[in-house]
Amino acid sequence: MHAYRSQTCADLNTDFVGRDVRLAGWVHRVRDHGGVLFIDLRDHFGMTQVICDPDSPVFDQVEKLRAEWCVRIDGTVKARAPELVNAKIPTGEIEVYARDIEVLGQARELPLQVFGDQEYPEETRLKYRYLDLRREKLHDNIVLRSNVVKDLRERMWAQEFNEYQTPIITASSPEGARDFLVPSRLHPGKFYALPQAPQQFKQLIMVSGFDKYFQIAPCFRDEDPRADRSPTDFYQLDLEMSFVEQQDVFDTIQPVIQGCFEKFGGGRPVDSVWPQISYADAALWYGTDKPDLRNPIKMQVVSDHFRGSGFAIFANLLEKDGTQIRAIPAPGGGSRKFCDRMNAFAQKEGLPGMGYIFWRDGENGVEAAGPLAKNIGPERTEAIRQQLGLGKGDAAFFLGGRPSDFERVAGRARVVIGEELGLTDLNRFAFAWIVDFPMYEADEETGKIDFSHNPFSMPQGGREALDGDPLEVLGYQYDLACNGYELVSGAIRNHRPDIMFKAFELAGYGEDEVRKRFGGMVNAFQYGAPPHGGCAAGIDRMVMLLADEQNIREVIMFPMNQRAEDLMMAAPSEPTGDQLRELGLRVLPRED
Structure with missing residues (x-):
């Protein structure tokens, strides 16, 4: 035996x-x-x-x-x-x-019990992660993660992709977050960087003639932690394809993601129709570029109904450039108690409040009620009701100003309204492609133009599109949203040096700077670069959704805490004097 x-x-x-x-x-x-x-x-x-x-x-x-x-x-x-x-x-x-x-x-006295469902502070759970991992729910989550990775690999191989590994030690690259730098012992004063993503390498793989690449890739970003994001490292299904357009990428990744969710989603329905929504429409309708389509509420612009109205706050606001009034329909929310609760929600979010109208039975049929209704009169309130498609027992909430000032709060209010009124179908996976992202954005204080998304994306319209207003340029960039989370991000790449130099010039990077920072890729593009594009799916976030968890640390085997500390291994730690001398480094005290 x-x-x-x-x-x-x-x-x-x-x-x-x-x-x-x-x-x-x-x-x-x-x-x-x-x-x-x-x-x-x-x-x-x-x-x-x-x-x-x-x-x-x-x-x-x-x-x-x-x-x-x-x-x-x-x-x-x-x-x-x-x-x-x-x-x-x-x-x-x-x-x-x-x-x-x-x-x-033998085991010493346990700092946390494996048997049972007792709750323990996260610091305790992370310090004794090897015990926490013995608990059934967490253990099952990690096994689920392993099975998801296996399934993704098999689906990619079935589509004739090849798996290649890219370097972990590389050069710094502006991917939208802070790099983790690694000092070089052999080259004092110089630093490598851990890759934020295999972006440049996977493009170079396309230039090298490998048609379909994928990798379960580790990525490293020095970011502030959130419940749905690891503060140090994460894994993504990274893929790239040659001779493709945007729709080709969508058609390739959808069966991979959809099939995985159908297999591991616990029987929950998985939408097979993935609408393509422009970034501008997503911001207008949902207040976010990662909308939860399980919630049927769509916001609408209702500015015309308040121009010159008796509600002076909105009427005066609309006299300023760049302002609008937006309505959030709330079917079934037509009670003063609910409306007051949502108004209090807006105040907690830092806004003065949120106007509302609700509709009830009146002497002549459906009657509008609430302070706003009294100020703007029955004709305007009826026009608003007709536009929003509402009726007796329903309500609408209103926010005004520059969209950038209230949009995110409006998006969160939409989520709360949908959940509290039972409108959101929580037992389902709903996907949407968000497309037509703006290539550039302007700093509100300085007016400086910078990239708003991936700097290596092809602008829609090619080189000619870069001769006009940069803020009007759209990129072949796309994200996939699922249940309120960004699950996939990608783009059709800018493979032509002349377009790349112009695109970076608009963001304040001269040709010399581009060649210095991205010399390997720029040089490669001068030797017959094919049109190519791809995307990356966040594996940690996928498993979090499949496991029905709210915190991404529940699906990572050995995560950091919210301060980016590994309590189990006591990282980060102070280097020894010998290590610093060998690297030619000196640690200076932080100036508060």
């Missing part, structure tokens, strides 16, 4: 009754039922109940067992009495009568 086990803790069933077996795993819990001891023995695969009575030769040893001791147990498989069968586990029809035991590893 094997030194540690003949079967796993998920293998045994009634076919094994009467057979001697050897199991190994962790003591999940020990129960004493009138002098008869029951051990729930757990390994990676499952759970088996072990029984030990005073007649067992190892009864005294079993009495000493404690939770999370690692043990090897020999015993005989017995059938449980029908009334004692546990239908919740695969091994619930049998138990193992213990005849021999070996303690492979």
Whole structure:
């Protein structure tokens, strides 16, 4: 017999009754039922109940067992009495009568319990992550992640993509976040960077004549943490294709993502129609470029109904350039109590408030109510109701000003309204491509033009598009949103040096600077670069959605905390003096 086990803790069933077996795993819990001891023995695969009575030769040893001791147990498989069968586990029809035991590893007093559903502070969970990972939900999440990665690989290979690995130590590149820099010992004063993404390398792979590339790629960004983002590193399904247009990329990645969600989504419906929504429309309708389409609410511009109206706040606001009034329909929200609650929500978000109108039964049919309705009169309120398609028992909320000042709050209000009124179908995966991103944006204070998205994207209209107003230039850039999260980001690449130089010139980068920072790619593009494009899907975020988790750290095996610290390994740590001298570095005290 094997030194540690003949079967796993998920293998045994009634076919094994009467057979001697050897199991190994962790003591999940020990129960004493009138002098008869029951051990729930757990390994990676499952759970088996072990029984030990005073007649067992190892009864005294079993009495000493404690939770999370690692043990090897020999015993005989017995059938449980029908009334004692546990239908919740695969091994619930049998138990193992213990005849021999070996303690492979004792456990100290536990800082967190593996058995049960107790809540512990995240700092405790991360410091003792190896114990936390033994808990069923987290353990299942990590196995799910592994299976998702395997599935993505198989789907990419099935579409005749090849998997290639790109360097981890490279040069700094402006991908939209801070680099992690790595000092060079052989070249004092110079630094490598950990790649924010394999962007330049995967484009060079296309120039090198490899038609379809993919990689499960680690990416490193020194970012501020959020619930849906790791502050240091993450993994993405990275892909690139030659001789393609935007739609080709969409047609390639959709069956990969959709198939994965159908396989691992726990039976939840997965939308097969993925609408393409312009960035401008997404901002207008949803207040975000990653809308949750499970929520049917679409915002609308209603400025004309307030121009010259009796509601002076909005009427005066609309006399200023660049302002508008936007309405958020709220079917079923037509009560003063709900309207007041949403107004308080807007105030908590930093706005003065949120105007509202709600409709109820009146003497002449549907009647508008609320302070706004009194100020603008029945004709205007009826026109608003008709435009929004609302009726009795419904409401609408209004925000005004420059869209950039209120859009994000409006988007969050839309989410809250949809959830509180039960309009959002939470048991579903809804996808949308967001397209036609602006290539550039202007700093509100300085007016300086800079890239708003990926700087390596091809502008729509090619070189000629760059001769007009930069803020009017759209790029062949696209994101895939799912349930309110950005899941995929990509672009058709700018493969022509003349267009690239002009695109960077508009953002304040001269040709010399471009050649210095991206010399490898610029030089390569002078030797027959093919049109190419691709995208990258965030694996951590995909698994977070599939596992129905709200925090991305619940699907990462060894995550950092919100301060970008690894509490288990005590990172980051201070370097030794010898290490600094070897690298030619000196650490200066931070100036507060």
